Amino acid sequence: MLPHVLLCLIAPLLVLAGDDGGITGATSSAEAAGYSCDASKCKLPNCACASTSPPGGLSPSDVPMFVVFTADDAVQSYTLDSVNQFLAHRQNPNGCAPKMTYFTSLNFTNYTLVTDWYVAGNEIADHTMTHVGDPPKDEINGNLIALNALAGIPLTSIAGFRAPFLNYSVNTLKLLAAAGFTYDSSAAASIPVTDPGTDAFWPYTLDNGMANDCLEVEGSCKGQPVLPGFWEIPMYAFFDSAGAAGPHLMDPWLDIPSGSTKVNDTATLEYMKNTFTAHYTGNRQPIGLYTHPIHLSTTYPGVNPSNSTINMINEFLDWAQQQQNVWIVSNEQLLAWVRNPVPLSQLNDFAPLKCSTPQVDASQKICNGIPGNEDGLLSHCAFSDFPFYTCYGCPETEPTVNNPNPPQQIPDGQQARIRLPANCSTPFWDPIGGKCLCTSSQCAFNDVSRPIGPNGANLTGGGTGGAAGASASPTGQYIPFNGELFTVPPSVWAATVVGLVGAVVGAMTVV
């Protein structure tokens, strides 16, 4: 019998991760899409037509095979353990640890682990504050504000969004573009690449509207919505022995394959390999493992995932990685390559796929998302429904949609902690001393503001909480930790810092 407090924590998490995004057949058709795009006018890096052919006119033999890895919902030690059991022991062809995208919702999230996961080089993306489909604006923007304030994630870095239950509308896409997001990844590629009518498009911009989910989303497609420079990264389904009639989108290993009467890891492995091979030997559209990691956590009280399923997923990844030019990536890494599609011969020098570690002195006591540095410095925010830790000072109340950045609760005898400002990157910011440790161009950082504050204010981070955030001019420069310089009109980016995955495992179990 589990203690009551644990049951309280478990039940809502599993409900959230429950039926989060399945499809049962094609969600689009050429007729419903009514899509047209003039590739002579729509050019990279800020415009791309929806196309089944690789970007940049590259031949498939010059194109890497990307395996996108994503996770959805709350970030906790249990869920990071789950992701790590698939990724922490792997390397990409350039010797770097694979990175992934975490679509983060805030209920039951332990903010300090978001900081750690980000500083280790992974992408943190938005999944609304309280996990609602077809979300109102404040659910989307409040997630950005709270992750910036309490997890120290630069506003620039939260570039992507996935709708809970994959339930999005044309309005959702418009809200995302207006809030300065770079991409959405909620739409399904639901028709096999071997079908002439496949909707497995490479990521594309909405300069000419959507081309996926045209049978599902009202008012979408046939040229709508027009959102220049805003990207859709389709989620690529696997297909079982029933072909187009047997799509599996998220957590395919939890589904019953066609022809089986229960979960069947052997059949699932078989069709995952077959779908991968169809992509790999065709136009090399990416494939994706879109996970709800809580279902496969071996450390989460009360959940007993099947070892056979866990082993099957690792066997699939082992098998995929034995083939030439296969890279496990985050969405932001995929998009960085799509925008600048260098051929295989140049891939080892491609900055967004490189590994680098923020050069912070290991002896520094600084609350910065690196477990060795921040040991003993975290604030414990003892909220009754879900306590969490943070480097950036506890809020007086939990963040809500109406108030995503409440005033800070300052313990007796202590000073308020200073939140990440726009001119320092997360691993170099000391929120207790209120200073940036970076003294060289190698770690220099300028965030860009987001047009998401009250009355259209541009939020820039910083402060101690409670205030609306002062306005500031965007600087147009984003310099990730490895010192590579990128210019940022519509929030491009490619920070990839590596090397710390695994260090966070079990660092902060909250019960």
Ligand SMILES: [Zn+2]
């Ligand atoms: Zn979700």
